[in-house]
Amino acid sequence: MVNPLYLIAVFLIGAFLVPFVDRADRRLSLGVMYFSLLYTASLSLMRLWQLFFTNGNETQVFTAGFQPPLSIALSFGFKEALLTFLVNLTGFLSGVYLAKKLGKSGVQSISILLLLMLGANGLILTRDIFNGFVFLEILSIATYALIGLKSKKNALAAGFKYMMAGGLASALLLIGIAFAYRYSGTLNLDTWGRLLIPMTLGYKIALFMIIMAFVIELKPFPANGWALDVYQSAHSGVSSLIASVHTGAVLYFFYKLLPLMPYEFLPLLAGTGLVSFLLSNLTALRQKNAARLLGYSSTAQTGLLMFVLTGLYRYNVHPSLVLFIAGGLFFTNFIAKSGLFWLAGIIKEKTTEKWSILRKQPLLLVLFGVFILALTGLPPFPAFFAKWEIIQILAQQGGWVALTAILLGSLLEAAYLLRWFGLAVRQNSDEPETASLPYLKLIPPLIGTILLFALSLFMGSQLYVLSEFMYFPLLALLVFSILDCCPLKLKGLLLVAAIGLWGWFSVWPRLMGIGQLFGLVLIGGALVQVFGFLHHKGREAGLIPLLAMLIFSLGNLLTASTKLDFFLTWEFMTLSSYLLIMRGKSSHKAALSYILFSLGGAYLILTGLSLMPPFSPGMAFYLQSGFHSIGLVSTILLGIGFLIKTGALGVHVWLPDAYAEAENEFTSVLSSVLSKAGVFGLLLVLVMAKDVLAANNLLLDALSWLGVFTAFFGALMAVFQEDVKKLLAYSSMSQLGYIILGFALMSHLGWVSGLYLTFTHLFFKALIFMAIAGVILRTGTRNMYEMGGLIKKMPISYISVLMGIIAVSGVPPLSGFGSKWFIYTSLIEQGHYFQAGLAFFASAIAFLYLYRLIHTVFLGQPKPSQQNVKEAPFWLIIPQAIFIMVIMGISLFPNYITKPISSAVSIFIEKPDWLSWTGYNITLNSPVLHGNWNGNLVMLVTMGVFGFPLLWLLLINARTQKVKQFNIVFAAERPYKPWTTHFAHNMFAHYNKALGWLITPRITAFWNGVTEWSHSLAAAFSHIYTGNGQTYLLHIFMYILVIFIVGGIR
Amino acid sequence: MSYMDKTTGIPEQGITPPIPDTGEMPDREWRKDDKTLTNAELTLEEQDWFCDARPTPAKPAWGPVEKFYNWARANSLWILAFGTGCGAIELRPLVTARYDISRLGMQPRPTPRQASVFMIGGYVSIKTLKRIVRSYEQMQGPKFVVAVCSCAINGGMYWDSYNTVKRIDQYIPVDVYVTGCMPRPEAVMAGFSKLKELILAGKAEGQNLYAEKFDWYKANQKQVIKDWNMPDYNW
Amino acid sequence: MKELYDTISLQFTLKDFHQQKPNLAFATAEKQQLIALLTYMRDVHRYTHLVFVTAVDWLEENRFQITYMLHNYDIKADFGIRVMLDRDKPVMESIHHLWEQGRVYQRELHEMFGIDFPGSPGVNEPMILEGWQGPPVMRRDFDTAKYSLETYDHRPRDTREPESHMKEKLYPED
């Protein structure tokens, strides 16, 4: 066994050796430092090796061979080994990072750094409380000194404030220990823990003082003003040390003290942790200084860890699970936070606004992204698993307050972190090129990233089978990232091949019924649209990897079997789509709103899933869902979560902007494919919630009204858009409203109508979006009134849009009519007459925006600036051609789609025998409604009645002069300017006069209000940080006092 | 030269021969080829916006069919009224209950594309002439022109005006003139009846005349219309 | 109105006062003082409305007369201010900064009389006569009949005495 004393000894010797060797050479002293750090790290690693592979049960070492209380016990088990390894490795990396600074500022700093490491190691290893106090002092004093490394005024002031706070904590601790010793008679934690000391008031107060000392050191909100100042003003390398090493060591000792504490302290501590987590995150919302922002995040994460360590005991959780959760959170935070501090040092920009210079540094950007996403708790990083477990526990045991606080806090944290990320990634900034990177400083964050991924895989595999659900999307991301230097077309075709093979051989055989349908929509639909992305000239770094990740996770969504698999895949999908939206030109705001709504939805889904019974692995989630039934709360949570993804009214706020700002081709995927994931989820919820819904009619009624209002208001808002993509975005929202409406009927016909529309919407909306992508590419604008007359330049795109709008509007003979027929018949059949009426109104309004779309873009007056516009690139035409063929096919032979849908639905809801197919004729003979639709015959008749007049016209109209755009009768005048002759801008002004009042943006105003309100609250909270050391001390006093009173310790 | 019918004041022939018809055509060198026009007065950008095809005479259909067509044309005269002067006021009584031209199958039409009779009501100034030419050319053939009022015939009381065209038939072919200052609605209707006779007799071929003598008409038009900022033929 | 004339005369050189109606009077002002006078009338005496601007060609005196007709809404009175220009050099200051509609009148005067108003927006654009290339048409030395005869082709006249013609047509046997 490796003797832990070595760890302490090495640092001690190093610290004393440094001044001597420094006389010879500064590099020598640095060498000593690196050696000590590396050596200790390797010792810890060796210890880990021992623990795993040789049978080393013995963990305690007693100094000088005596038993306690005479000697000091050091423990070197798995936890300590892992922790010391990380601490020392981080120390080493910090050393590397700080190399230049340390070299300049002299030998004192080097030995102080070693002392700091000594303190941290000691604090982790020791089992003696007084010894812990000593090491804490060493750690703290070394920290004060290091803060002063950056000899700026505010850094020194911050160090002093820290000293004051630390002094207070130390005093508390010392007094506490002294008092406690009177009751326990021992300082050894193990011995102490075994004693059964009666909980008298005096003993409790002593214990309270001890624990509060550590709580203060853990920087709880609001008694953490000093810590924030430290984070803000210290050198970023030092900040990273404080955030990781210092906090880690103190937290671990805090953990070691917990067994001594009376049971009644635990909820108190848990509460402080939660408060700290929630409010720190809230306060951080307003923060613009990067270092201080990280400080807030750090205190918040520490608060969460405090909660996990102290709060989860209440819920009868196995201690190893608590450790797993805490470890996941801790290590993510540990690495990511140090990484971010390091990056902050490299960037040298104080405000988060300025971080857009990262855009020019792809490597830094990737690192930054990894750290941010890890902190946000997105998969595959450990924090994700930890959060998953926490929510599982809390939801199942009914810890609603904690659950709400944690999810809310996480959302707030995601808000500011991702806003920061967005600022860094945004493209419309014009920052100058930065100077060359300090490569030495790059090493630590790089290693941190690798470590983070290693840990992710480790944690993923430790508790869960490392399944394809995690493996495929990540592998796809990795492989295509490696291939990212290849030409775009090659990458794209490779991706198509990969998805094709995977989909055909791996996914498809495992799907059946409804899964096959969604497989076609999600994988097939996405696959066809991949071609559209390939028209770009450049390499389009990052596009194909993310697309690969997205499509693989979409496929996994279908084959996922357990709840975790499902949620993991869901988050992968959200993550990759978020990053893809970020690729848009000025999309950072839209992407932020997308990810926040998505995360909010994901948290609701997470909670909902947690309330569900466990799903067995092996069988696909959607198939198992037929056997389960879930409760009311779960239904509502899951339902809202999935509705957010589909963009239902009320939570649609993210939708128009995200659709408008994403890259044109990706908007197509977003609308036609990704929203269907939400539909899929919603369908599963309805399947599982059958019993609840049967008992509670109100829910379904509400859902159907929600659907029809989504359809109606989506259509109405689309009418008044000038931006072609926003128009289409609202149109998508409207169409999804019909889908929701169909599902809400909970009847066979209703579900058939919903699924039918799911299918056809994929075809026609992708068709339109792809065509419009070509138009925007060629014209360079999204405003419809700036286009016009493009039919002559882009005839194929025109045909696509024409087919698309005929299908969207539901005009026979194209397949769109089927969806209308199904929805109305199913609505009337179920007695939802008024919904049917409103749905009809909505579908009539669709004509307005569709005509506007096609007229203002393709018809009317061509603009001289678009004289030389060419047809869309070949790659964009491919998906259009495929979709046109599909639409024509299913319009002529609707049976190929309606029959499979019906049989798929009949697994869940039995097909009534009054619904029958005779040839291509669908007959409805329900006792309450008769009707029929023969798509094939309609198509043939239409062809006939169209062809006949055409022939006549061709025959009779021999002498037709082809004229140009200005050869119009213009009240005996001639037009002068095409752009004023084109009737396009504000096309439906009269409609706005009549019905515009309906769509004053109340909902957007509400969400803006939420944002505004939370920012104001954050501002109010941040006022407590005055920057005055005395005030901070007062805060600490008050804080302890309040905790004492609230805790009711007696 | 007696081109007025002595009793009705209506021209005897379908088309008054344009004078002076010396047979000299304007220089044709500037034309791109026989089928296109140069539209030389337009800027290069504007030339892209206008059709530059040259009008060509349209052959009538096979005899009996053309007779049938002419019957239909004569009984379905859709009027494009150009109220250039005081004669414009005469169209109103025509469509009201007292005279009611709709019983003859006639109706006013607001767009030249759909009209077959161009009714010029009064004196024609240069500025108006430009609009008249444009509207006339935008009508689809066969098309007929009825010019009402003395001013339209010879300038009338504006005979010495610096800005009034004295003879419209030099600029567009006119089928029927109606004299009077102003003519009574009965006279206008008599003019229309005469037009019907001409159409039925197959003599109202103003459109073809215009196409055949296009260069002459165009030269006449351009002679008085100085700021010619439109294509040579307004399709 | 006379009082008004007298009041103004204290500051401006005015002459030829002529009271045409109880609430309509004219006076002739100096060309150099005109803008100041109009501003004064508008702002001090509340003649806020510019009714019209017109011109008269005094060919014999070799002068153009421009008349600015102002109206006072309060007392419902009109006051016309005349100004005389040299016919050989007809240039006048623009009043479009006082009354926005003045530019239209000035454009018309420019087209019809050839009086120039430097600085008036769009004063050179044709107003009625598109593409007119002859002399300004309202000048009295422009002979419109001659111009017409030279420029346009006139239909040969076939004149008949109505009485004898009617008789010949209707009652040829008499």
Added chain:
Amino acid sequence: MSLVTKLIWTFISLGIVTIWGLTLTGIVAKIFARVQGRLGPPVWQPFIDIIKNNAKRTAVSHGIMFYLGPVFRIAGGIGTYMFIPAIYGSLYFSNFSVSGDVFLVMYFIFFGQLGMALGAGEGGHPYSAIGVARGLAQMTAFEVPFALSVISLAVQYHTLNITEIVAAQQGGILSWTLFTNPLAVIAAMIAMLGMNMYNPFSVVIAPQETPIGPPTEYSASFLGMLATNRGIFNAAKMVLFMNLYFGGATNLVEMIVKTFCIYFFSVFIGVAFPRFKTEDAIRFFLKVPTLVGILAIAVFLI
């Protein structure tokens, strides 16, 4: 019945309805004239106009979509008629009504309007687009009471099949929808005013404001085709209304009389009222007629 026989009968049926529709247009013009104290054009004037338009020697075309616009329009008109059984109980006049129910007809009406709108759009004339925008806006509004009325029928008769709806109305005048479900009929008849685009809902073609609306640029045989469609389409709509609300027809004479009467309602209102602005028309349709439509459904729910 073989396909050939079916096609022949369809053509006969179409021919009859075309002639009747155009005659109806002529009669209406005559009625308008008489109301205004004029003699009016002869009843066969629409035929002459169509012949004349087709006999035009020149035409202009702004492009392929412009060319196809009237084709779409007339295809919409004929198609609408094709999907409606014209005479109840007659195999020969049932057209292709087996291919769908009343919703098919309601949506097929849009086919022609959409195609025409596109053709007019390619004409490049702003007035065309203005006319289309007005027409579409008004259309969305009057479709609401009409849809509610049809839903009310579906509730009443438990079917969307037009033949079945007619069948349910057989057996005397009192079993017509007009008497069994008067509210639905009121809503639908007001909606029909909008559909027929006579006053007060004639803002689409408003000749004084926008010369003639969407077909501004159309001339010659294009216009002839549009005029032909007006006859067919109007007759088809009247046949639909007759089937839905007035007991259908068992023979040609009955059909002609009933469609004339239904159409006369629209004309009757049209000659007597001035014109609504677009937004006012929208407001109008969404107030009282919609309320009546809702009531027509609500009475079945109580």
